[in-house]
Amino acid sequence: MKKKTIVIEGSTFSNLAGFYEEMNRLFMQDQDWKMGHSLDALNDILYGGFGVFEPGEQVLVIWKNFTQSKLALGREQTVELYQRKIEIGYPYNVKLFEEKLQEIEKEDGPLLWHIVLDIFGDHPNIDLILED
The missing domain is CATH 3.30.370.10 (Barstar-like)
Known part of the structure; x- marks a missing residue:
């Protein structure tokens, strides 16, 4: 097929x-x-x-x-997405996105x-x- x-x-x-x-x-x-x-x-x-x-x-x-x-x-778009979710807050898991943002800043996250x-x-x- x-x-x-x-x-x-x-x-x-x-x-x-x-x-x-x-x-x-x-x-x-x-x-x-x-x-x-x-x-x-x-x-x-x-x-x-x-x-x-x-x-x-x-x-x-x-x-x-x-x-x-x-x-x-x-990187730029990833950071922008995570920052936007942090700014919005609920229903997003702010702590999770702060951690993801820190990983990106250390060049360690996806x-x-x-x-x-x-x-x-x-x-x-x-x-x-x-x-x-």
């Missing part, structure tokens, strides 16, 4: 908000709603059942210009692009190929 192929064009976004827009464009085609701007929402849509593939369907995701995406989802790759990796039906 041929796998559905989805191509992420890493040059189309330069920050986390743009990344979410690209994910919506690719994974939520023909839907009358969009994925929220959250990593949990990304994880949810990768299970399938909404958007372009069904649960368990084999999918090949080719991520082009990945090095550019690493910059777009790098950046957004690491986290996104881990999320894709949690879905065995999705094969991810990174290209430059």
Whole structure:
């Protein structure tokens, strides 16, 4: 059976908000709603059942210009996300995000692009190929 192929064009976004827009464009085609701007929402849509593939369907995701995406989802955007969650407070676990921010400042914690790759990796039906 041929796998559905989805191509992420890493040059189309330069920050986390743009990344979410690209994910919506690719994974939520023909839907009358969009994925929220959250990593949990990304994880949810990768299970399938909404958007372009069904649960368990084999999918090949080719991520082009990945090095550019690493910059777009790098330290600056990671720090900004964690600082925003700390400022908002509840319902976010402020202590957790303060600790994560300290890890980033020590260059010891994962950046957004690491986290996104881990999320894709949690879905065995999705094969991810990174290209430059």
